[in-house]
Amino acid sequence: MSVLTQVRTPQRTSARWWILAVLCLSLFMVVVDNTIVNVALPTLSEELSATTANLQWIVDAYTLVFSALLLAFGYFGDRNGRRLALQAGLVIFAVTSGLAALSQTTEQLIGARALMGIGAAMIFPATLAIIINVFTDTRERAMAIGIWSGVTGLAVAAGPVTGGLLLEHFWWGSIFLVNIPIALLALAAGRLLIPDSRDPRPGGLDRLGLILSITAVAAVVWAVIEAPHRGWTSPEVVITGTTGLLLLAWFVVHELRTRYPLLDVSLFGNPRFSAASVAIASAFFGLFGFIFLITQYMQLVQGYSPLQAGLRTVPFAVVTGVFSPASIAIMHKVGTKAVVAVGLALMSAGFVLASTLEADSAYFGPVLASMVVMAAGLGLTTSPATEAIMGALPADKAGVGSAVNDTTRELGGTLGVAIVGSVFASLYGPQLVEKLPGFPEQVVALAEESMGAAVVLSEQIPQGAVLLDAAQAAFMSGFQAGSLVAAAATAVGAALALLWLPARHRVTPAT
Structure with missing residues:
Protein backbone atom coordinates (compact mmCIF):
# COMPACT_ATOMS: atom_id res chain seq x y z
CA MET A 1 0.00 0.00 0.00
CA SER A 2 1.40 3.42 -0.92
CA VAL A 3 1.67 6.31 1.46
CA LEU A 4 -0.95 8.34 -0.35
CA THR A 5 -3.47 5.49 -0.33
CA GLN A 6 -3.04 5.16 3.40
CA VAL A 7 -4.10 8.76 4.06
CA ARG A 8 -6.69 9.27 1.32
CA THR A 9 -9.77 9.33 3.54
CA PRO A 10 -8.77 12.21 5.82
CA GLN A 11 -7.49 14.14 2.83
CA ARG A 12 -11.05 14.38 1.45
CA THR A 13 -12.77 15.40 4.67
CA SER A 14 -12.43 18.03 7.36
CA ALA A 15 -10.76 15.37 9.51
CA ARG A 16 -7.36 16.51 8.29
CA TRP A 17 -7.80 19.84 10.11
CA TRP A 18 -8.71 17.99 13.30
CA ILE A 19 -5.58 15.90 12.75
CA LEU A 20 -3.60 19.13 12.50
CA ALA A 21 -5.10 20.28 15.82
CA VAL A 22 -3.95 17.05 17.51
CA LEU A 23 -0.48 17.38 16.02
CA CYS A 24 -0.20 21.02 17.08
CA LEU A 25 -1.28 20.12 20.63
CA SER A 26 1.47 17.49 20.77
CA LEU A 27 3.99 19.91 19.28
CA PHE A 28 3.06 22.70 21.71
CA MET A 29 3.64 20.43 24.71
CA VAL A 30 7.10 19.39 23.51
CA VAL A 31 8.31 22.87 22.55
CA VAL A 32 7.00 24.55 25.72
CA ASP A 33 9.25 22.24 27.73
CA ASN A 34 12.26 23.91 26.12
CA THR A 35 11.55 27.14 28.03
CA ILE A 36 8.99 26.47 30.79
CA VAL A 37 11.58 25.15 33.22
CA ASN A 38 13.66 28.36 33.11
CA VAL A 39 11.25 30.32 35.29
CA ALA A 40 11.32 27.54 37.90
CA LEU A 41 15.11 27.51 38.32
CA PRO A 42 15.18 29.83 41.38
CA THR A 43 12.53 27.64 43.05
CA LEU A 44 14.38 24.42 42.17
CA SER A 45 17.59 25.88 43.53
CA GLU A 46 15.87 26.39 46.89
CA GLU A 47 13.63 23.30 47.04
CA LEU A 48 16.18 20.74 45.78
CA SER A 49 19.35 22.53 46.95
CA ALA A 50 20.48 22.57 43.33
CA THR A 51 23.86 24.01 42.42
CA THR A 52 24.40 26.17 39.33
CA ALA A 53 25.72 23.10 37.48
CA ASN A 54 22.63 21.11 38.55
CA LEU A 55 20.32 23.84 37.29
CA GLN A 56 22.13 23.96 33.96
CA TRP A 57 21.67 20.26 33.38
CA ILE A 58 18.03 20.29 34.49
CA VAL A 59 17.55 22.45 31.40
CA ASP A 60 20.15 20.91 29.10
CA ALA A 61 19.57 17.18 29.70
CA TYR A 62 16.31 17.56 27.79
CA THR A 63 17.94 19.53 24.96
CA LEU A 64 20.89 17.15 24.60
CA VAL A 65 18.85 13.94 24.33
CA PHE A 66 16.15 15.61 22.24
CA SER A 67 18.67 16.92 19.69
CA ALA A 68 20.71 13.72 19.50
CA LEU A 69 17.73 11.45 18.80
CA LEU A 70 15.67 13.56 16.37
CA LEU A 71 17.17 12.11 13.19
CA ALA A 72 17.06 8.55 14.53
CA PHE A 73 13.38 8.76 15.46
CA GLY A 74 12.46 10.53 12.23
CA TYR A 75 14.00 7.53 10.48
CA PHE A 76 12.14 5.19 12.86
CA GLY A 77 8.82 6.83 11.96
CA ASP A 78 9.47 6.53 8.22
CA ARG A 79 10.23 2.81 8.57
CA ASN A 80 7.76 1.70 11.24
CA GLY A 81 4.92 4.22 11.03
CA ARG A 82 4.65 7.86 12.03
CA ARG A 83 1.51 7.30 14.09
CA LEU A 84 3.35 4.64 16.10
CA ALA A 85 6.27 7.01 16.67
CA LEU A 86 3.91 9.80 17.77
CA GLN A 87 1.90 7.64 20.14
CA ALA A 88 4.93 5.94 21.66
CA GLY A 89 6.47 9.37 22.18
CA LEU A 90 3.32 10.67 23.88
CA VAL A 91 3.27 7.72 26.29
CA ILE A 92 6.96 8.15 27.14
CA PHE A 93 6.54 11.91 27.56
CA ALA A 94 3.56 11.51 29.90
CA VAL A 95 5.24 8.89 32.09
CA THR A 96 8.55 10.73 32.33
CA SER A 97 6.79 14.04 33.05
CA GLY A 98 5.25 12.31 36.06
CA LEU A 99 8.69 11.11 37.12
CA ALA A 100 10.06 14.64 36.80
CA ALA A 101 7.23 16.07 38.92
CA LEU A 102 7.84 13.52 41.68
CA SER A 103 11.63 13.88 41.74
CA GLN A 104 13.14 14.26 45.20
CA THR A 105 16.71 15.08 44.16
CA THR A 106 18.37 17.02 41.37
CA GLU A 107 19.87 13.80 40.01
CA GLN A 108 16.42 12.26 39.69
CA LEU A 109 15.08 15.37 37.97
CA ILE A 110 17.99 15.51 35.51
CA GLY A 111 17.45 11.84 34.67
CA ALA A 112 13.72 12.36 34.17
CA ARG A 113 14.38 15.36 31.92
CA ALA A 114 16.72 13.24 29.79
CA LEU A 115 14.00 10.59 29.45
CA MET A 116 11.50 13.30 28.49
CA GLY A 117 13.90 14.16 25.67
CA ILE A 118 13.43 10.65 24.25
CA GLY A 119 9.66 11.13 24.06
CA ALA A 120 10.07 14.60 22.57
CA ALA A 121 12.42 13.28 19.87
CA MET A 122 9.75 10.77 18.83
CA ILE A 123 6.92 13.30 18.80
CA PHE A 124 8.49 16.32 17.08
CA PRO A 125 9.48 14.84 13.67
CA ALA A 126 6.33 12.71 13.54
CA THR A 127 4.06 15.77 13.73
CA LEU A 128 5.46 17.44 10.62
CA ALA A 129 5.85 14.14 8.73
CA ILE A 130 2.16 13.33 9.30
CA ILE A 131 1.18 16.80 8.06
CA ILE A 132 3.11 16.21 4.83
CA ASN A 133 1.32 12.90 4.26
CA VAL A 134 -2.17 14.05 5.24
CA PHE A 135 -2.19 17.36 3.36
CA THR A 136 -1.46 16.38 -0.24
CA ASP A 137 -2.90 19.55 -1.78
CA THR A 138 0.15 21.79 -2.01
CA ARG A 139 -1.55 25.01 -0.92
CA GLU A 140 -3.32 23.37 2.00
CA ARG A 141 -0.07 21.68 2.98
CA ALA A 142 1.75 25.01 2.95
CA MET A 143 -0.96 26.55 5.14
CA ALA A 144 -0.79 23.59 7.55
CA ILE A 145 2.99 24.03 7.77
CA GLY A 146 2.43 27.73 8.45
CA ILE A 147 0.14 26.90 11.36
CA TRP A 148 2.60 24.27 12.61
CA SER A 149 5.45 26.81 12.52
CA GLY A 150 3.26 29.39 14.25
CA VAL A 151 2.57 26.96 17.08
CA THR A 152 6.32 26.36 17.44
CA GLY A 153 7.01 30.08 17.88
CA LEU A 154 3.97 30.48 20.11
CA ALA A 155 5.13 27.64 22.36
CA VAL A 156 8.64 29.06 22.76
CA ALA A 157 7.20 32.36 23.98
CA ALA A 158 4.41 30.71 26.00
CA GLY A 159 6.80 28.68 28.15
CA PRO A 160 7.66 31.51 30.58
CA VAL A 161 3.99 32.57 30.84
CA THR A 162 2.75 29.04 31.50
CA GLY A 163 5.52 28.40 34.00
CA GLY A 164 4.87 31.67 35.79
CA LEU A 165 1.13 30.98 36.09
CA LEU A 166 1.67 27.48 37.45
CA LEU A 167 4.34 28.55 39.94
CA GLU A 168 2.11 31.38 41.14
CA HIS A 169 -0.52 28.86 42.29
CA PHE A 170 1.09 25.40 42.59
CA TRP A 171 4.34 23.67 43.54
CA TRP A 172 7.21 23.39 41.06
CA GLY A 173 6.26 19.87 39.95
CA SER A 174 3.12 21.27 38.31
CA ILE A 175 5.17 22.52 35.34
CA PHE A 176 5.81 18.85 34.47
CA LEU A 177 2.56 17.34 35.73
CA VAL A 178 0.52 19.52 33.36
CA ASN A 179 1.96 17.53 30.44
CA ILE A 180 0.14 14.34 31.43
CA PRO A 181 -3.48 15.32 30.59
CA ILE A 182 -2.29 17.04 27.39
CA ALA A 183 -0.41 13.92 26.29
CA LEU A 184 -3.35 11.64 27.12
CA LEU A 185 -5.78 13.86 25.19
CA ALA A 186 -3.48 13.91 22.15
CA LEU A 187 -2.98 10.15 22.45
CA ALA A 188 -6.71 9.39 22.50
CA ALA A 189 -7.59 11.83 19.71
CA GLY A 190 -4.67 10.68 17.59
CA ARG A 191 -5.71 7.06 17.92
CA LEU A 192 -9.13 7.94 16.52
CA LEU A 193 -8.12 10.42 13.82
CA ILE A 194 -4.57 9.93 12.57
CA PRO A 195 -4.02 7.38 9.79
CA ASP A 196 -0.84 5.39 9.59
CA SER A 197 1.80 6.32 7.04
CA ARG A 198 5.31 5.07 6.39
CA ASP A 199 7.90 4.62 3.68
CA PRO A 200 6.54 1.77 1.51
CA ARG A 201 10.08 0.87 0.39
CA PRO A 202 12.34 1.46 3.41
CA GLY A 203 15.24 -0.71 2.24
CA GLY A 204 17.90 -1.99 4.63
CA LEU A 205 18.46 -0.64 8.12
CA TYR A 260 20.17 2.58 2.00
CA PRO A 261 21.17 5.85 3.71
CA LEU A 262 19.45 7.16 6.81
CA LEU A 263 19.69 10.64 5.26
CA ASP A 264 20.31 11.54 1.65
CA VAL A 265 23.03 14.10 2.40
CA SER A 266 23.18 15.08 -1.27
CA LEU A 267 20.03 17.08 -0.48
CA PHE A 268 22.28 19.73 1.04
CA GLY A 269 23.51 20.37 -2.48
CA ASN A 270 19.98 21.57 -3.26
CA PRO A 271 19.99 25.36 -2.62
CA ARG A 272 16.33 25.29 -1.62
CA PHE A 273 16.98 22.69 1.08
CA SER A 274 20.32 23.98 2.40
CA ALA A 275 19.46 27.70 2.37
CA ALA A 276 16.17 27.04 4.15
CA SER A 277 18.01 24.99 6.79
CA VAL A 278 20.48 27.85 7.35
CA ALA A 279 17.59 30.33 7.59
CA ILE A 280 15.88 28.31 10.32
CA ALA A 281 19.14 27.78 12.21
CA SER A 282 19.96 31.51 12.17
CA ALA A 283 16.41 32.46 13.21
CA PHE A 284 16.48 30.14 16.22
CA PHE A 285 20.05 31.17 17.04
CA GLY A 286 18.80 34.72 17.46
CA LEU A 287 15.54 33.74 19.14
CA PHE A 288 16.98 31.51 21.87
CA GLY A 289 19.92 33.84 22.46
CA PHE A 290 17.51 36.74 22.96
CA ILE A 291 15.18 34.75 25.24
CA PHE A 292 18.22 33.90 27.37
CA LEU A 293 18.89 37.64 27.79
CA ILE A 294 15.40 39.14 27.96
CA THR A 295 14.10 36.82 30.70
CA GLN A 296 17.00 37.86 32.94
CA TYR A 297 16.59 41.52 31.96
CA MET A 298 12.92 41.59 32.92
CA GLN A 299 13.32 39.74 36.23
CA LEU A 300 16.75 40.78 37.49
CA VAL A 301 17.10 44.30 36.09
CA GLN A 302 13.53 45.55 35.85
CA GLY A 303 12.33 43.59 38.89
CA TYR A 304 9.34 41.72 37.45
CA SER A 305 8.15 38.44 38.95
CA PRO A 306 8.31 35.30 36.76
CA LEU A 307 4.61 35.67 35.96
CA GLN A 308 4.87 39.39 35.20
CA ALA A 309 7.88 38.77 32.96
CA GLY A 310 6.10 35.91 31.22
CA LEU A 311 3.00 37.99 30.54
CA ARG A 312 5.17 40.64 28.90
CA THR A 313 6.25 38.07 26.30
CA VAL A 314 2.64 37.39 25.24
CA PRO A 315 2.72 39.99 22.41
CA PHE A 316 5.72 38.14 20.97
CA ALA A 317 3.72 34.91 20.90
CA VAL A 318 0.64 36.58 19.41
CA VAL A 319 2.53 38.36 16.64
CA THR A 320 4.41 35.17 15.73
CA GLY A 321 1.14 33.24 15.67
CA VAL A 322 -0.39 35.78 13.27
CA PHE A 323 2.56 36.15 10.90
CA SER A 324 3.41 32.44 10.55
CA PRO A 325 0.28 31.39 8.60
CA ALA A 326 0.10 34.79 6.86
CA SER A 327 3.63 34.27 5.53
CA ILE A 328 2.43 31.35 3.41
CA ALA A 329 -0.07 33.50 1.53
CA ILE A 330 2.61 36.15 1.03
CA MET A 331 5.05 33.47 -0.15
CA HIS A 332 2.68 32.37 -2.92
CA LYS A 333 2.56 35.96 -4.18
CA VAL A 334 6.17 37.14 -3.93
CA GLY A 335 8.24 33.96 -3.54
CA THR A 336 10.15 32.15 -0.80
CA LYS A 337 13.37 34.16 -1.16
CA ALA A 338 11.73 37.54 -0.54
CA VAL A 339 9.65 36.44 2.45
CA VAL A 340 12.46 34.60 4.26
CA ALA A 341 15.02 37.34 3.60
CA VAL A 342 12.65 40.07 4.83
CA GLY A 343 11.75 37.96 7.86
CA LEU A 344 15.37 37.51 8.90
CA ALA A 345 16.10 41.19 8.20
CA LEU A 346 13.22 42.14 10.51
CA MET A 347 14.56 39.84 13.21
CA SER A 348 17.96 41.50 12.83
CA ALA A 349 16.36 44.95 13.10
CA GLY A 350 14.51 43.85 16.24
CA PHE A 351 17.75 42.70 17.85
CA VAL A 352 19.45 45.98 16.92
CA LEU A 353 16.57 47.83 18.58
CA ALA A 354 16.96 45.61 21.64
CA SER A 355 20.64 46.57 21.80
CA THR A 356 19.57 50.15 22.58
CA LEU A 357 17.66 49.19 25.74
CA GLU A 358 18.73 50.61 29.08
CA ALA A 359 18.10 49.34 32.59
CA ASP A 360 15.11 51.68 33.00
CA SER A 361 13.64 51.41 29.47
CA ALA A 362 9.84 51.52 29.43
CA TYR A 363 8.08 48.31 28.45
CA PHE A 364 5.57 50.20 26.28
CA GLY A 365 8.32 51.61 24.14
CA PRO A 366 11.57 50.09 22.88
CA VAL A 367 11.14 46.80 24.81
CA LEU A 368 7.76 45.97 23.27
CA ALA A 369 8.71 47.42 19.88
CA SER A 370 11.83 45.25 19.62
CA MET A 371 9.86 42.10 20.48
CA VAL A 372 7.07 42.87 18.00
CA VAL A 373 9.52 43.48 15.15
CA MET A 374 11.51 40.31 15.79
CA ALA A 375 8.32 38.25 16.29
CA ALA A 376 7.00 39.41 12.92
CA GLY A 377 10.33 38.43 11.39
CA LEU A 378 10.27 35.01 13.03
CA GLY A 379 6.75 34.37 11.73
CA LEU A 380 7.73 35.37 8.20
CA THR A 381 10.87 33.21 8.24
CA THR A 382 10.03 29.83 9.71
CA SER A 383 6.92 28.79 7.77
CA PRO A 384 8.26 29.37 4.21
CA ALA A 385 11.67 27.95 5.18
CA THR A 386 10.08 24.83 6.66
CA GLU A 387 7.90 24.40 3.58
CA ALA A 388 11.01 24.73 1.40
CA ILE A 389 12.78 21.96 3.32
CA MET A 390 9.82 19.59 3.26
CA GLY A 391 8.94 20.43 -0.34
CA ALA A 392 12.39 19.26 -1.44
CA LEU A 393 11.63 15.73 -0.19
CA PRO A 394 9.21 13.00 -1.26
CA ALA A 395 6.45 12.23 1.25
CA ASP A 396 7.87 8.79 2.06
CA LYS A 397 10.98 10.49 3.50
CA ALA A 398 8.99 13.07 5.48
CA GLY A 399 10.11 11.76 8.87
CA VAL A 400 13.81 12.23 8.15
CA GLY A 401 13.12 15.57 6.45
CA SER A 402 11.18 16.74 9.48
CA ALA A 403 14.02 15.58 11.73
CA VAL A 404 16.53 17.66 9.73
CA ASN A 405 14.24 20.69 10.09
CA ASP A 406 13.85 20.06 13.81
CA THR A 407 17.56 19.43 14.38
CA THR A 408 18.50 22.72 12.72
CA ARG A 409 16.12 24.48 15.13
CA GLU A 410 17.62 22.77 18.18
CA LEU A 411 21.24 23.22 17.09
CA GLY A 412 20.62 26.85 16.14
CA GLY A 413 18.94 27.54 19.47
CA THR A 414 21.63 25.76 21.48
CA LEU A 415 24.38 27.67 19.67
CA GLY A 416 22.46 30.91 20.22
CA VAL A 417 22.31 30.46 23.98
CA ALA A 418 25.95 29.34 24.14
CA ILE A 419 27.49 32.06 21.97
CA VAL A 420 25.26 34.93 23.08
CA GLY A 421 25.74 33.76 26.67
CA SER A 422 29.51 33.68 26.23
CA VAL A 423 29.58 37.20 24.78
CA PHE A 424 27.40 38.41 27.65
CA ALA A 425 29.60 36.75 30.29
CA SER A 426 32.81 38.08 28.72
CA LEU A 427 31.57 41.63 29.35
CA TYR A 428 29.49 41.30 32.53
CA GLY A 429 32.24 39.98 34.82
CA PRO A 430 35.15 42.24 33.81
CA GLN A 431 32.98 45.38 33.69
CA LEU A 432 31.51 44.63 37.11
CA VAL A 433 35.01 44.31 38.59
CA GLU A 434 36.03 47.56 36.91
CA LYS A 435 33.03 49.41 38.37
CA LEU A 436 33.63 48.23 41.95
CA PRO A 437 37.12 49.42 42.96
CA GLY A 438 37.68 49.08 46.67
CA PHE A 439 34.90 46.53 47.22
CA PRO A 440 35.82 43.36 49.17
CA GLU A 441 37.17 40.76 46.75
CA GLN A 442 34.83 38.07 48.10
CA VAL A 443 31.76 40.23 47.44
CA VAL A 444 32.90 41.08 43.92
CA ALA A 445 33.70 37.43 43.17
CA LEU A 446 30.22 36.33 44.25
CA ALA A 447 28.48 39.12 42.32
CA GLU A 448 30.59 38.28 39.27
CA GLU A 449 29.04 34.79 39.08
CA SER A 450 25.67 36.08 37.87
CA MET A 451 23.30 39.02 37.93
CA GLY A 452 21.04 37.00 40.23
CA ALA A 453 23.84 36.64 42.76
CA ALA A 454 24.50 40.38 42.58
CA VAL A 455 20.83 41.16 43.28
CA VAL A 456 20.82 38.88 46.35
CA LEU A 457 24.08 40.37 47.65
CA SER A 458 22.81 43.92 47.16
CA GLU A 459 20.10 43.21 49.73
CA GLN A 460 22.61 41.98 52.31
CA ILE A 461 25.40 44.57 52.41
CA PRO A 462 25.47 48.27 53.40
CA GLN A 463 26.68 49.39 49.96
CA GLY A 464 24.01 47.35 48.22
CA ALA A 465 22.76 50.24 46.08
CA VAL A 466 26.24 50.84 44.66
CA LEU A 467 26.66 47.14 43.91
CA LEU A 468 23.26 46.93 42.23
CA ASP A 469 23.92 49.97 40.03
CA ALA A 470 27.27 48.55 38.95
CA ALA A 471 25.78 45.12 38.27
CA GLN A 472 22.95 46.60 36.20
CA ALA A 473 25.39 48.67 34.14
CA ALA A 474 27.62 45.63 33.54
CA PHE A 475 24.57 43.51 32.70
CA MET A 476 23.35 46.01 30.13
CA SER A 477 26.77 46.07 28.45
CA GLY A 478 26.60 42.30 28.03
CA PHE A 479 22.93 42.45 27.02
CA GLN A 480 23.57 45.03 24.32
CA ALA A 481 26.55 43.14 22.90
CA GLY A 482 24.64 39.85 22.95
CA SER A 483 21.73 41.45 21.11
CA LEU A 484 24.11 42.68 18.41
CA VAL A 485 25.50 39.14 18.01
CA ALA A 486 21.94 37.88 17.47
CA ALA A 487 21.41 40.71 14.98
CA ALA A 488 24.56 39.73 13.07
CA ALA A 489 23.56 36.06 12.90
CA THR A 490 20.13 36.82 11.46
CA ALA A 491 21.58 39.40 9.07
CA VAL A 492 23.94 36.74 7.71
CA GLY A 493 20.96 34.39 7.39
CA ALA A 494 19.08 37.05 5.41
CA ALA A 495 22.03 37.55 3.07
CA LEU A 496 22.38 33.81 2.46
CA ALA A 497 18.65 33.53 1.81
CA LEU A 498 18.97 36.21 -0.87
CA LEU A 499 21.92 34.39 -2.42
CA TRP A 500 20.71 30.79 -2.32
CA LEU A 501 16.95 30.50 -2.02
CA PRO A 502 14.95 30.23 -5.27
CA ALA A 503 13.30 33.51 -6.25
CA ARG A 504 9.86 31.99 -6.59
CA HIS A 505 8.01 29.35 -4.61
CA ARG A 506 7.85 26.14 -6.56
CA VAL A 507 4.96 23.78 -5.92
CA THR A 508 6.25 20.30 -5.22
CA PRO A 509 3.73 17.47 -4.90
CA ALA A 510 4.02 15.22 -1.87
CA THR A 511 4.34 11.90 -3.61
Missing part, protein backbone atom coordinates in the same frame (compact mmCIF):
# COMPACT_ATOMS: atom_id res chain seq x y z
CA ASP A 206 21.33 1.86 8.30
CA ARG A 207 22.69 0.81 11.71
CA LEU A 208 26.02 2.59 11.41
CA GLY A 209 24.29 5.76 10.22
CA LEU A 210 22.04 5.67 13.29
CA ILE A 211 24.98 5.27 15.67
CA LEU A 212 27.02 7.99 13.98
CA SER A 213 24.13 10.47 13.84
CA ILE A 214 23.31 10.05 17.54
CA THR A 215 26.89 10.22 18.81
CA ALA A 216 27.93 13.06 16.49
CA VAL A 217 25.03 15.33 17.40
CA ALA A 218 25.29 14.46 21.11
CA ALA A 219 29.00 15.31 21.17
CA VAL A 220 28.59 18.61 19.31
CA VAL A 221 25.61 19.70 21.44
CA TRP A 222 27.41 18.76 24.68
CA ALA A 223 30.44 20.82 23.65
CA VAL A 224 28.27 23.82 22.77
CA ILE A 225 26.33 23.56 26.05
CA GLU A 226 29.47 23.29 28.19
CA ALA A 227 31.62 25.84 26.34
CA PRO A 228 30.31 28.99 28.10
CA HIS A 229 31.07 27.48 31.53
CA ARG A 230 34.23 25.43 30.93
CA GLY A 231 35.66 27.78 28.29
CA TRP A 232 35.64 27.41 24.51
CA THR A 233 39.31 26.36 24.56
CA SER A 234 39.08 23.95 27.52
CA PRO A 235 40.39 20.43 26.72
CA GLU A 236 37.02 18.78 27.40
CA VAL A 237 35.15 21.10 25.05
CA VAL A 238 37.77 21.01 22.30
CA ILE A 239 38.16 17.22 22.38
CA THR A 240 34.44 16.49 22.56
CA GLY A 241 33.51 19.07 19.93
CA THR A 242 36.25 17.91 17.55
CA THR A 243 35.21 14.29 18.05
CA GLY A 244 31.63 15.23 17.24
CA LEU A 245 32.66 17.01 14.04
CA LEU A 246 34.82 14.06 12.97
CA LEU A 247 31.93 11.68 13.61
CA LEU A 248 29.69 14.00 11.61
CA ALA A 249 32.16 13.90 8.71
CA TRP A 250 32.26 10.10 8.95
CA PHE A 251 28.45 10.09 8.90
CA VAL A 252 28.39 12.15 5.69
CA VAL A 253 30.93 9.89 3.96
CA HIS A 254 29.05 6.78 5.08
CA GLU A 255 25.69 8.15 3.93
CA LEU A 256 27.10 8.94 0.48
CA ARG A 257 28.40 5.39 0.09
CA THR A 258 25.75 3.19 1.67
CA ARG A 259 22.97 1.68 -0.43
